[in-house]
Amino acid sequence: MRDFRSLVQNMTNIKQLHLSWVEIFSTVPNTLVNVSSLTSLRLHRGFLVGQFPVGIFQLPNLQVLDLSYNDYLTGYFPENLNSSSPLRMLDLGTTNFTGHLPASIGDLRALNLLNIAYCDFYPSVPSSLANLTQLNFLDLSSFFHSGFNGPRNNKFPGQVFDSWSWIGKLTKLNYLFLVDTNLRGDFPCFLANLTQLSELYLGYNQITGQIPDCLVQLTQLTVLDLRSNNLQGAIPRSLFELRNLEYVYLNSNNLSGNVEFNESSKHKKLILLHLSLNKLSVQFRTGFTAPELIKLGLGSCNLTEFPEFLKYASELRHLDLSDNTLQGQIPKWMWSSAGTETLYHLNLSHNHLTGFEENPVIIPWSSLNSLELDSNMLRGALPIPGPSMTVYSVSNNEYSGEIPTAFCSRGTLTILDLSNNNLKGMIPQCFENLRFLEILKLQNNSFHGDIPQMCSNKSAELEAIDLSYNQLQGKLPRSIASCYKLMFLNMGNNLIRDTFPSWLGQLPELKVLSLRSNAFHGIIGNPASTQEFPVLSIVDLSSNDFSGMLPSNYLENWDAMKSVNETDEVSYIDKPIRVGIEVQEVPYYDYPITLFSKGVELKYLKTPYLLRLIDLSSNRFEGQIQGIIGNLRALHLLNLSNNTLNGSIPSSLGNLTALESLDLSQNQLSGKIPSDLAQLTFLAYFNVTHNRLYGPIPQGRQFDTFQEDTYQGNSDLCGKSLSKKCQDSESKTPQTSTFEEDEDSGFHIELDWFVVLPGAIAGLIVGMVGGNFWTAKKHDWFVETFSRRRQTRSTRRRRGFRT
Incomplete structure (x- = not known):
């Protein structure tokens, strides 16, 4: 609508103005305040903007006011509402109304519908609402949050x-x-x-x-x-x-005990039953039926077999039996009886299933949109997704063979997760035809050959690509530069031979870039502009063959590593999953990532949103560490080890107040360790072994916790935690400095167990003292941790470790 004001300026006697679902894109004209004849104003989903005229609340004959789902419409209540108002319906749900909710709202005694959900009112709901005894409908959802359009901060x-x-x-x-x-x-x-x-x-x-x-x-x-x-x-x-x-x-409570449904159960009208994510044990006895059932959620309900009553649930659309102890094969009746034509979402992940009773070439449910079979023991060839499928996730199984090219004809796929299987062969080049693909996860298989083109053929929806831990070769496809929504790119642990992909710098959303353990080579030059990699937070280029000076001009431009928004409630880099119009109960698809620090492999089940990391270790970088790196104040992990860096450690590293891990080992650094580093109160891991450092080590705070093996291979260092104590003469610059490479003296950790522990700000395990792990902060992030022996010098460029 071009001009809302012109439309209503002559409607001085109008009684009903209904423009719901009309794309108005305008403010609400103030002239409506004078239309005393108005009894009903409905502007639902009108794309309204600006401030709503407060005088409309005082119109003497207004009975219906519906402004719902106008996200950018602001406004507030007058302090004194008309006690004689005939208002029966007041719907402000999902608008940007704010301010004090007056007690006089209880004077609108004719109200039978009140909806102020997802607004920004404060500080409390007045008890005068008890006077609204004619109310039939009341929605106060999300009242104590900071509003619909901004991040919620639980202010109240x-x-x-x-x-x-x-x-x-x-x-x-x-x-x-x-x-x-x-x-x-x-x-x-x-x-x-x-x-x-x-x-x-x-x-x-x-x-x-x-x-x-x-x-x-x-x-x-x-x-x-x-x-x-x-x-x-x-x-x-x-x-x-x-x-x-x-x-x-x-679902999603702490309910416990047994729940039994039998023939005498009175729930014959059940359409939806969701008991997932509790501590319940659910049983369905012979004779129980629920003929109207369309959605059943029984995740983590201690089921040992498929509920037999599903044979008769012909209208079933959503079925979640995840995280149970279902064993053996998926029975044939599951696709010949249970929701054969209607099943839309199926989640059988985290069970002990081995396959289908009759192995189908194509997934048998004709209307299936979302299939989750992750973390089972499924084996054999991959079943081909159905024609309407958008989510196909079968990670952590034992599938083998190659990816059928028939996958390429499933143009509706948005999430394809085949990770952690035994698949091999080449990734079909026709994957470039998957126009709507948003997440592609093929890591931890045995794929080889060239990487197919991405985001070509007008396809640019990809947000996450993980092809790590395969045997892929060749170069990175330049078409990835067209993936303008890409947030997460992990190509680590392959055989890719290429130069630094500076052409990825134009991607506006790229937060994670991991190219570790490949054959990338050459000098990392200067960025084309100061806008390269604008939001990059995690960059891992370790264990490659990069050379030349450290990329200081890139470091200077990485603004996302200079500060973080600590009030941001986003915990992880992830993606909401939608099945139809409904967000699932586990609504986010996580992006795992494996990183290395202090000789330990850190496998994050979820990539923390606030994590800031730079790993340039095990390359051939030379020259000095530039002081500019001290501007990256949000960094949590910095690893420059296993290079040929020289010069002194810049004192500006003391500005990295969020730093938890600093590894400068296996270089040719000289001079003293700057005393400024002692102010890094979160520094929990520090390694400067095998350099040419001399003089006293810093004292106080975190440095009082570091052991002698932190400094090995620097014979001219002294301090109270070292066997060599400092004397006045030893604090002076020595005439000569020695540096010997000892292939057998590197820091060595070997663990024969698997642990899951809470981490620090980055979900990081930050030390090991007397067999006990300890951390710098306590947060809710978890990390799977493995330890590997450091590799020999001959494999240094591949893995980044020494023995």
């Missing part, structure tokens, strides 16, 4: 659920939405007063305690959503006496 701590007891007075409620409202405390029984309630949504809160028996009074309940809370104990048997229940979400 929420309220104890018991303080919302006024809700119990709204006895005419049919629909109650308190999703993601930061409610905490035990589940209250005042909700049992709402005997007309049909739909109850309390998901994504901090509700604790048990599900109370008093809910049995809600006999009209058709939807019960308690997902993603901290509920404990058994599911009360009385809950299953509610005959009208159709949708039950109890």
